[in-house]
Amino acid sequence: MKRLIHLSDPHFGAADPQIAASFIETAHNLDPDLTVLSGDLSMTARRSELDAAARFIDQLPSPRIIIPGNHDIPYFNHPYDRFFRPFRRYQQRIHPDIEPVYRDDIFDVICLNSPRPFGFHTDWSDGRLSRHQISRIAGHFAETPAHPCRILVIHHPLLELKVSGRAVVKPLAALMAAMESSQLDLVLCGHFHRSQIAAKSLTGSWKTMISQAPTVCSTRLQGEPQGFHEILISAAHVEIIQHTFIDGNFQKTADFPFEKTDKGWNHALQA
Ligand SMILES: [Fe+2]
Numbered sequence: 001m002k003r004l005i006h007l008s009d010p011h012f013g014a015a016d017p018q019i020a021a022s023f024i025e026t027a028h029n030l031d032p033d034l035t036v037l038s039g040d041l042s043m044t045a046r047r048s049e050l051d052a053a054a055r056f057i058d059q060l061p062s063p064r065i066i067i068p069g070n071h072d073i074p075y076f077n078h079p080y081d082r083f084f085r086p087f088r089r090y091q092q093r094i095h096p097d098i099e100p101v102y103r104d105d106i107f108d109v110i111c112l113n114s115p116r117p118f119g120f121h122t123d124w125s126d127g128r129l130s131r132h133q134i135s136r137i138a139g140h141f142a143e144t145p146a147h148p149c150r151i152l153v154i155h156h157p158l159l160e161l162k163v164s165g166r167a168v169v170k171p172l173a174a175l176m177a178a179m180e181s182s183q184l185d186l187v188l189c190g191h192f193h194r195s196q197i198a199a200k201s202l203t204g205s206w207k208t209m210i211s212q213a214p215t216v217c218s219t220r221l222q223g224e225p226q227g228f229h230e231i232l233i234s235a236a237h238v239e240i241i242q243h244t245f246i247d248g249n250f251q252k253t254a255d256f257p258f259e260k261t262d263k264g265w266n267h268a269l270q271a
């Protein structure tokens with residue numbers, strides 16, 4: 001059995017330092033095999049915010065995978081940085097690679113960068129993937145046909161939130177088709193600051209588990225407290241455990257078991 005910790009959206013610049021410290025302690029107690037942070041490290045990519053995020057990341061258990069979110073692009077008051085070099089500050093202070101890949105004996109991970117500095121749509125905080133990015137999923141996993149656990153990390157969410165004006169990543173159908181044909185086990189994402197866990201399929205031929213993590217330590221709450229997901233992985237069984245910050249520390253608040261079938265992952269309680 002392997003343990004993965006999935007956290008998201010710490011938003012340094014609007015982070016609660018006591019909750020951040022509590023998370024670091026909890027994460028080390030859990031002793032994960034892999035730690036994944038799915039974006040929005042800062043508020044507006046100010047250098048001081050990204051420096052605080054870098055200090056937080058340095059304390060996370062290793063190995064770790066980090067990607068940027070839409071808040072890690074400079075705000076409109078820095079138009080040159082936003083439009084011409086949107087990820088430069090992130091790359092200087094966090095990591096040069098905004099789409100890292102990771103492989104060990106269990107995990108095979110690809111990250112895709114969904115934030116965009118501008119676009120031909122009204123809400124520039126929305127996430128987009130290019131056709132080329134989506135096509136890289138098949139190429140990446142074709143290199144390791146027998147690898148046990150296939151994971152995609154992306155900042156923007158796949159599971160809808162029933163609130164107007166909050167959009168899932170686009171183009172969702174093309175992304176889900178690629179997930180299905182490559183038989184992905186798990187997608188890790190964030191952005192909505194809400195914990196959502198489900199297994200989804202486009203056509204029914206393969207279901208992928210989706211972990212949408214809440215904010216781990218920011219004060220930008222969207223109707224629920226800070227939290228993170230602990231994911232226990234074995235060959236045919238996965239448990240995604242919600243941890244929620246209640247009464248001064250992180251506590252287990254829900255448990256979503258999944259079983260592997262020949263058509264992907266089924267929520268065990270719904271099977
Ligand atoms: Fe966020």
Ligand SMILES: [Fe+2]
Nearest residue numbers: 040069070191
């Ligand atoms: Fe975001």
